Amino acid sequence: MNHPKPGLSVPEAVRAGVPTVWCNPHVCPAAEVLSTLRLQWSDVQAAQARWRRFAPLLAKLFPELRSSGGLIDSALLEPKQSFARAVLGGEGRLLVKADHDLPVTGCIKARGGVYEVLWYAERVAEAFGLLDDFASLADPVWSERFARHTVVVGSTGNLGFSVGVMARALGFAAEVHMSSDAKAWKKDRLRRIGVNVVEHEADYTAAVAAARSSAATRPKCHFVDDETSEQLFLGYATAAIDLQAQLEAAGIAVDIERPLLVYLPCGVGGAPGGITFGLKHVFGDTVRCVFVEPVESPCMLVQLASGSDASVSVYDIGRTNQTVQDGLAVASASLFAAGVVRHLIDGIVTVSDADSLEWVRRAWSEAGLKLEPSAASALAAVASWVRASPSTGRRTDIVWTTGGGLLPDDVFLELLNDLPAGTIRS
Numbered sequence: 252m253n254h255p256k257p258g259l260s261v262p263e264a265v266r267a268g269v270p271t272v273w274c275n276p277h278v279c280p281a282a283e284v285l286s287t288l289r290l291q292w293s294d295v296q297a298a299q300a301r302w303r304r305f306a307p308l309l310a311k312l313f314p315e316l317r318s319s320g321g322l323i324d325s326a327l328l329e330p331k332q333s334f335a336r337a338v339l340g341g342e343g344r345l346l347v348k349a350d351h352d353l354p355v356t357g358c359i360k361a362r363g364g365v366y367e368v369l370w371y372a373e374r375v376a377e378a379f380g381l382l383d384d385f386a387s388l389a390d391p392v393w394s395e396r397f398a399r400h401t402v403v404v405g406s407t408g409n410l411g412f413s414v415g416v417m418a419r420a421l422g423f424a425a426e427v428h429m430s431s432d433a434k435a436w437k438k439d440r441l442r443r444i445g446v447n448v449v450e451h452e453a454d455y456t457a458a459v460a461a462a463r464s465s466a467a468t469r470p471k472c473h474f475v476d477d478e479t480s481e482q483l484f485l486g487y488a489t490a491a492i493d494l495q496a497q498l499e500a501a502g503i504a505v506d507i508e509r510p511l512l513v514y515l516p517c518g519v520g521g522a523p524g525g526i527t528f529g530l531k532h533v534f535g536d537t538v539r540c541v542f543v544e545p546v547e548s549p550c551m552l553v554q555l556a557s558g559s560d561a562s563v564s565v566y567d568i569g570r571t572n573q574t575v576q577d578g579l580a581v582a583s584a585s586l587f588a589a590g591v592v593r594h595l596i597d598g599i600v601t602v603s604d605a606d607s608l609e610w611v612r613r614a615w616s617e618a619g620l621k622l623e624p625s626a627a628s629a630l631a632a633v634a635s636w637v638r639a640s641p642s643t644g645r646r647t648d649i650v651w652t653t654g655g656g657l658l659p660d661d662v663f664l665e666l667l668n669d670l671p672a673g674t675i676r677s
């Protein structure tokens with residue numbers, strides 16, 4: 252039983268679980284907001300430099316990264332006009348930032364999770380006196396050293412996979428605490444690469460808490476804290492630099508007459524928060540960021556709309572946190588991420604499971620994009636946002652498709668056919 256709390260200024264439609272467009276009344280000029288934050292642009296640049304230091308190592312460990320020289324980025328796609336029109340609900344230019352196809356993990360967590368494991372590996376290596384030649388970290392002498400360390404994380408599935416893959420590739424022990432939303436195939440996939448999977452009959456917030464206490468007392472252990480980690484956040488933030496280069500290469504001008512609108516699926520808030528932070532540094536007020544959440548898990552919306560500094564949960568307003576958009580099944584937002592985006596995002600759109608699944612199907616049949624429901628929600632949000640917000644002239648709308656590329660075929664077929672999980676056996 253949920254006991255909705257009165258008094259929080261959350262729109263009635265959000266409480267009722269009806270798809271809603273929430274315009275952020277607290278949005279302020281980017282420069283003003285960014286100057287007040289602890290993290291600065293120099294932190295993003297340092298993160299970008301770390302990605303580059305580690306690129307030769309990544310190219311060595313993951314053959315699929317050889318063609319990019321070890322850099323992890325996705326394509327910026329332009330779907331055909333008929334699909335764009337359907338997504339936009341009218342004319343305009345639509346681009347897809349295809350993180351569902353990111354190498355190594357097939358989801359946006361490659362940016363945050365992989366990055367934080369590299370950051371930790373660098374700290375461990377520094378203690379042994381390593382200063383350059385990062386590619387040598389693939390040598391057995393290093394995996395033996397790393398094997399004495401454990402990387403721990405709590406996850407609904409995708410972060411656990413990204414952290415697990417990177418940790419195991421270097422030789423770290425890895426322990427992933429999975430919430431009850433985590434799909435069986437996601438757990439199996441982790442066990443196959445030698446990750447210790449700890450299952451919890453509880454939600455994401457509880458799985459993260461269990462992971463945190465498991466890590467707290469152990470030596471040689473690093474906890475990847477999805478709720479507070481600045482390293483994860485910075486790993487995501489560097490995506491803004493990649494996008495800027497792609498827009499330039501495509502000859503797409505961004506200025507006050509031609510703003511970017513970027514739609515970002517939001518779970519705990521780290522990924523969309525980090526990317527918003529990076530984009531606001533790069534594009535200032537010429538970029539507008541819109542978050543997308545499931546109607547049953549609008550944790551960032553309730554956190555920001557409530558105006559509270561204490562954590563507010565979707566259970567407090569009577570929602571269930573039960574959703575097929577499993578990557579977004581989070582009841583309480585990261586207060587760290589909420590604090591960063593409070594004055595930076597333009598608003599939040601909530602999406603029903605039915606609409607999200609409809610766009611999984613349409614993305615596949617009309618644009619050849621293999622998306623999981625969490626990612627397809629961004630497509631479902633665009634037309635509602637465009638309808639509700641005042642015209643912004645010649646916009647470019649960018650949908651950030653955050654995952655799905657590595658869904659097993661039988662799981663994807665079930666989504667396409669809207670069947671209960673486990674119906675189709677491969």
Ligand SMILES: *Cc1c(COP(=O)(O)O)cnc(C)c1O
Pocket residue numbers: 358359360409410516517518519520521522523578579623625626653654655
């Ligand atoms: C994790 C995830 C998100 C959201 O990231 P948060 O950091 O949890 O806000 C969005 N889409 C997919 C597919 C994800 O796995």
